[in-house]
Every structure is written in C-alpha cells, then in structure tokens.
Amino acid sequence: MNPCFVKPLLGLIVQNVSGEPYESYMEKHVFEPLGIHNSGFLLEGDFLKHLAIGYDAANQPIKPYAFTPTIMPHGGMLSTSEDVGKWIIALLNQGKNASGRILSPESVEQMMKYRSAIHPLLPDTTYGFEGAFQIPEAGSSPAVVTKAGDPPGFSSYLILIPEKETGVFLTYNKQGALRNLFYSEFMETFFPEYAAPAKLETGKTSSVGELEKYNGLYQDLRVKSLVTSVKATGQGELTISDALIGPRVLHQAGEGLFIDDMTRQLTAFKLDEKNQTVYIKEPYLNPLGYAKKGETPAGYTDVKADHPYSHYIYSLQSLKIYPNEAGLNFQPQKPVTRGEYVRDLLVASGIKSSSTKDFVYPACESDRRAKKRPVRTKRLLPDFRAGMQSFFYK
Numbered sequence: 001m002n003p004c005f006v007k008p009l010l011g012l013i014v015q016n017v018s019g020e021p022y023e024s025y026m027e028k029h030v031f032e033p034l035g036i037h038n039s040g041f042l043l044e045g046d047f048l049k050h051l052a053i054g055y056d057a058a059n060q061p062i063k064p065y066a067f068t069p070t071i072m073p074h075g076g077m078l079s080t081s082e083d084v085g086k087w088i089i090a091l092l093n094q095g096k097n098a099s100g101r102i103l104s105p106e107s108v109e110q111m112m113k114y115r116s117a118i119h120p121l122l123p124d125t126t127y128g129f130e131g132a133f134q135i136p137e138a139g140s141s142p143a144v145v146t147k148a149g150d151p152p153g154f155s156s157y158l159i160l161i162p163e164k165e166t167g168v169f170l171t172y173n174k175q176g177a178l179r180n181l182f183y184s185e186f187m188e189t190f191f192p193e194y195a196a197p198a199k200l201e202t203g204k205t206s207s208v209g210e211l212e213k214y215n216g217l218y219q220d221l222r223v224k225s226l227v228t229s230v231k232a233t234g235q236g237e238l239t240i241s242d243a244l245i246g247p248r249v250l251h252q253a254g255e256g257l258f259i260d261d262m263t264r265q266l267t268a269f270k271l272d273e274k275n276q277t278v279y280i281k282e283p284y285l286n287p288l289g290y291a292k293k294g295e296t297p298a299g300y301t302d303v304k305a306d307h308p309y310s311h312y313i314y315s316l317q318s319l320k321i322y323p324n325e326a327g328l329n330f331q332p333q334k335p336v337t338r339g340e341y342v343r344d345l346l347v348a349s350g351i352k353s354s355s356t357k358d359f360v361y362p363a364c365e366s367d368r369r370a371k372k373r374p375v376r377t378k379r380l381l382p383d384f385r386a387g388m389q390s391f392f393y394k
Contacts, residue, residue, distance in 0.1 A: 011073025023071050034086045035099030039079040041071045047078045054153020055174040062153040075149050081169055084158070088167035091160060112162050114142055118281045118290070119257050119268040121198055132159070133183050134283050136264035137197040144187075144194060148288070150175055159183065164191065200253035205236025211252075214238060214269055217318050218280045218291035224350020226285045227319065240267065245284055294318035300330035321347050 015022045023041045031039055040047060043064060054062040070076070086097055091111070095103030103111075114123040114131070121139030123131040129145035147158040156171040157179035168186065170179055188195040211232035220226035226242070233239045236252035240260075250258035256269045265283040270290075272278050279290045297317035303310050309332075317324040321344065346352070 007074035008072065011071075014073075021071070022073060026077075030102055031083075033100035033102050034090055034097055036079075036083045036086055039077060039083045041076050041078065043070075043078060051078070052154075052173045054151075056153065057175070059174075065152070075151060081171065084169045085167075088158070088160065088169060092162060092165050092167055112145055112160070114145075117142075118270050118279065119254075119266070121257070121266060122268050122281055129160070130288050133180050133287065134265045135184050135187060135195045137200075137259070138195050139198055139266050141187075141194040146183075148179065155179060157183065159186075161191065161194075166191075200257070200259065201255075202251065202253055202259075204254075205252045207235060208232045211236075211238060213271075213275065214277050216277070216296075217294040217315055219294060219319050220286050220289060220291045222286060222289050225348065226291070228280065228282065228285065228291055230280065240282065242285060295320065295324050298324050298326040298328070300328055303330045303332065316348075319348075 011022045014025055018025050020028075027040075030036070038046075043051065048064060051064060056062055086099070089097040090102060091108060094105035095101055095108045111127045111129065114126050116125065117123040117131075119139075120142070122134075123140060123142045125131070126145055129147050131140045131142075132144040132146045134140050143161060143163055145160045145162075149156045153175065154171065154173055155175045155178070156169070159166075159168040159170075161167070170182055172178060184195070209232075214230050215232055216230060218228045218230065220228075226244075228240060228242045230238055230240050233249075238250040238252075238258060239247055240250055241247035248260050248262050250260050250267055253259045253266065256271065258267045258269075259265070260267065263283075267280065267282045269277050270279040270281075277293050279292055281290050285291075294315075295318055297314035299305065299310075299314060299317070303313050307313075313330055313332075316322045322330075
C-alpha cells in the first residue's frame, strides 16, 4: 500500500532486466509504439518552456523545480492530456492503439484486476492502479480503476471503466479536492449503476463490549504523523477522531464495516486470526492507504491509569514512540535536553534523524563547548500535553 516505494522498485527492475536506463526503455518501448511525442522525465527544453504554472494553497505561483533523483517511475513523467489519451486508448483496447501495441491482452486483463480489499466495497490496488474515491453510501466500485497524483502545485486523476470502454483524465494546476467532486458527479451522471447505494447491514449491530476490539490508536503506514483514535461509544457505534478533522461518529454497516454521518462514506477494519483488530482504512486522512493499530501500552510505574495525563503518555507507548515495556518509569518531572525533545518530535513525525554529528553552523558547536553543558528544558506535564495534542485525541 505504499506506491512511493513499490514503483521506484519496479522501475529499477525494468532498468536492470532490460539493461538500459528506465527513461530510455520508456521512450523506446512505450512512447514510440503508441505515438507519444510530448512526454519525458527531465524538466528542460520544451518541457520547461510549456510547463503550466502550479499554484499553492494561497494561490501563489510555484517556481519550476526538479526532484532528486530526477528520473522517477513513481510520478516523475511530464506529459500532455493528448499523450495520456493515447495511453488510455491502448489500455481500453487490449494493449494497443492506432500507432502500435505495447501490451498483450492478457497483461491488460491482469492489470485491471484488484489484488486485495479490506472489504468488497473498498478495493485496494491492481497491478498499477488504485481503488476509486468513495461515493456516499456506495463505497468504491471494483469495476473502476484509477490513479491519482499530487506533485506540489498540481493534482491529477485517471479513471478507467474497462467494461464501459471509458477513460477520463483530469489534471489541474493546484492541489485540491476538485477531482473528488468531479468523480462523484461524473459517475452519478453517466454511470449511475456504480453510484447506487450499497446494501448495508445497518440493522444488525454489536454491543459496546463486542466493539471494544476496535478501540485504540492507529498510525498511518505511509505518513507516521497521521494518527487516528477509535473508541466504542454505543450499540453499533464507534467514535473516531484525529487532529485534522476532529471527532465523528461511525455506525455499524456490517462485520468490520462502518458508515459515518459526515459524508456517508465507509470505514473498514481488518482483523487477524485471533479476531484482533490490525488495520483501519478510512476515507479522509489517507483514503488510498491503511493505518496500523498500536500495541496495548504497558504503562509506567510512576504514571497511574487515573493520572490526568496518562492517556497521552500511554499513547506514546502504544505507537512505540517510547519503549513499550513493563516496569519502566516515565519520570515526568525529569529535565530533558533540547536534543532529546527534538528526537521525540522526529520519531513521532516519522522523520529519521541525521546520522552526522556535525553542526550546521560551526559557531553553535564552539558555543556549546565553551559553556560545557547542554541546553536543557524542563519536562513538565502541562507543556508535554500541549505539545502532543496535535497527535492524540481522547
């Protein structure tokens, strides 16, 4: 469920097996056969000259930029709607268009099949494509495959409905939810059979005790700073909350399946062989990914369960930001160095710290040595709570 890792790996495999650079392989074996003449991977020459201006959230233009490494199989191709259209026609025509063939019919058929799903109404990925955005009360149709992209200043969405011989490519020069709105309206207008409400088991609900297996914190597998809290709060009812959207109620719609009041979209849970919850897939924070449930916190000998800040402190253990071992002391009044505090923030955010011990500014190192002591800050619980509220909701 992390295309930013898988697709560079696939690009490397193509390069190693073919014995030629990835971009050269694409030019020779994909672009040329399909008559694609305005696509490539380097932002230079005509590509730079004709590049649309991207805008940020404040409607300010973003200057042209390049990634490192520049050749990226996972979203680094520059193209035009006309060229993408040639690619779409080939996929909908068993691997060929009027200019030539790049895939066998069998390969195209395999590319359109979903390989996993947390629930039949929420398919995950095919070989190269993703499940479509949810439509309220309908979920995501397995008859539709899509691919979204979001480089800074741009958003795009590719929609394929093979059994209807239909493909759509939408792109615009500002990141935003236009594609979500477009998709729902497009499907409801032209293919209402894929937007019809699903038959949900709303009349069959579980008790609070039966739903407690879903209780806990869930950390996104791709973006570690995205944390969701889930708690059983009523018959067939969960309350889910996070720092970006806040609390919302989920109503049971089947085994491991829930629907929310906010937009009538679905949230699903995956259980292991011991009937313990392992993953959640929800439609807002990262609709194309999963979040994994944290461990049961072991607790600290000096922070009792009824302590006013135990929820936040135990949350750090559950997500393994702090060691989750029995018999440890938290020592909430013990001072910590500024470096230790930064380290905790890096771990909570999923950002790896630098391996170098050199200071960015040499003057800082000489100043520290002159003082012969580390800069320290007190680890008082009120300050601790304020700093962690962006991660955890009670």
